[in-house]
Amino acid sequence: MDKPMISPSSSFVILGAGLMGRLLAVALAQRGHTVSVYDAQGPCGQGSAARVAAAMLAPLAESAITEPGVVRMGEYALTRWPQLLAELQQPVFFQQNGTLVVWHRQDATEAARLRRLFETTSRTIASLPIMEVLDSARMADIEPALAQRFHQGLYLPGEGQLDNRQLLAALEQQMLALGVTCHWNTAKSPADFQPGASGQPDWLLDCRGLGAQPQWPALRGVRGEVVRVHAPDVTLQRPTRLVHPRYPIYIAPKEDHLFVIGATEIESDDMSPASMRSALELMSAAYAVHPGFAEARILEIATHCRPTLPDNLPAVRQTAPRTLEVNGLYRHGFMISPALLDVVLELLTTGQSILAPRFDLRIDLP
Template sequence: MNIVILGAGLMGRLLACELARAGHTLSVYDAAAADSRRAAAFAAAAMLAPLAESAVAEDSVVRMGHYGLTRWPELIAKLDAPVFFQQQGTLVVWHRQDAAEAQRFAQLLATTGKRLPSLPSPKTLDAAGLDQLEPGLGAHFAQGLYLPGEGQLDNHQLMDTLLAQLQRLQVNLHWNSPRSPDDFAPGTPGQPDWVLDCRGLGAQPQWPGLRGVRGEIITLHAPNVTLSRPTRLIHPRYPIYIAPKQDGYFLVGATEIESDDTSPMSVRSALELLSAAYTVDSGFGEARIVELVAQCRPTLPNNLPAVRRPGARCLQVNGLYRHGYLIAPAMLDVVLQLMQGDESELAKDFELAVTGPVPSADVQALA
């Protein structure tokens, strides 16, 4: 079949790879240049932490994230080049003065565990336990939590490898070419069989209520810092996460601002992120700042993802918010199921909103 995908971000690339491997003809249109790093997919730490996110996310997102922990290794294994993937759990730490905030966080995780018993239980650590997992951390923190099974990947490696895969699969890539679903009439002569809209904030004209939520991330090179797994600092004002990647690189982030402003990072945000990282490991004092990134994540009014059918043979995927990498495999498989039939069992399992008219019987499903 002939399929058009709008948007070459994370969802667009994942869908294009899966469908091209299945033998379909793909055309991908993106408003940016081929070497652009402005997509929301590049402004992420790519942590796969459903339990940690359960303190602020709905159960449906947590279930999708738990599903993704199994699917990501399968998706990465299909790629031509290796992509850094780690599943050694998440550490959560706090300073003594923030013990009350930490207790509230632990209670939220315990409540989630009762509702979703398939999630692994967090483990309480003392200073010695912290040192056993991350040598030296016990000198700074007396207590912590270990969330087993959680993971992360390298989003830049993944995005670049997906692009190389699309090129090898001879997908038609159209850069600097903004398009909308209105530009196509899928299923009619000379038109594609399907249109998949994965434009994120680019879909605002067609999706009322879609808004941007600003996030900011700093990339540091700190070869002397030995943190080996994602670490979160609980703090009432500026909680942060530190995601260690390969070769001494670390991503530090946390900020979440209700704004569609994509201007450079503010001094205040940079100071708060860097100061908090320094309290976790003083070795960050000698780190080199590699990159400061600010970008907006596409978000719907309820902060949950959704799929819409604006018409026959057209699906719009949006609202991944701050959980893009966490839930992308689940969203991918839901869309593939919807292209095969009227409904998606996975969407029901995840309580994922799928709105719009149910396709008529003459709509050609994905073989």
């Protein structure tokens, strides 16, 4: 077995306080290490793609556009997230009611293609819950609010979601409770530190997402746009996805009739506000799923760019002594971050990771 990278009481600097940076800060502080976090924005996570997300934990649903390793990370997250949330002092909404997939008659061909993809995934990863094909009677049982509009669908049991903004706030509070030193509105780069030198941290963990592009030029932005609405007349009980060949949308219900609606995925680093076309498409598609969205109140139309590597897969690498970089979470941040967290902790404490091969996770060490 390789030697541990760290001592039982090491000091860490973490660059970037998005989802990955906060999870690592809390986990390391819980283990008795000294942790300082630097982020270019404030504690609300304004600079993080995690703030603009639906936070769905949907391995089978996402298998339509990703690799088996990511699907296995998502399956792992469904067990790991309840454990991580139980360690936080502040409650976070978590739901595991499955995912519903619906479509209009004209999109039946696309829905059949999607069903075949899910069936292929289920044969490859047999531990996933079995997809259920719904008729009109079963649709009325699963999601009564949609029974009059959709007479067939796919139900992916066991899939889940959480509230991304509640989680970011709970992680911030946990960092403070554990004595993590937080430097908000303070942009730093790896060049600002010499890990291992006198008066410097023992280790540097770079979790800056697109902020790390100068050090990791292969990173690119993939723009996402979401609408957050309050819809008292809508009673969806689980994340619902509408099949469409051009803009397949998702609707993620949070607490108190708050809904996150998203779809767009644009190859761009553009962080400017959403276009009118994108907003109209999202809201029109949501109305096509449930007419109660007509009277919804728009709380926010938000955009962000997800940090993405050329193969759309995450990676962990060490390019300098005592420095680890974690990046490339793409659109799967909440679904894969527990796996990445545990892989990094394994690397630091044992010098290797027995989890990484299970997830086909790329780790580049010297």
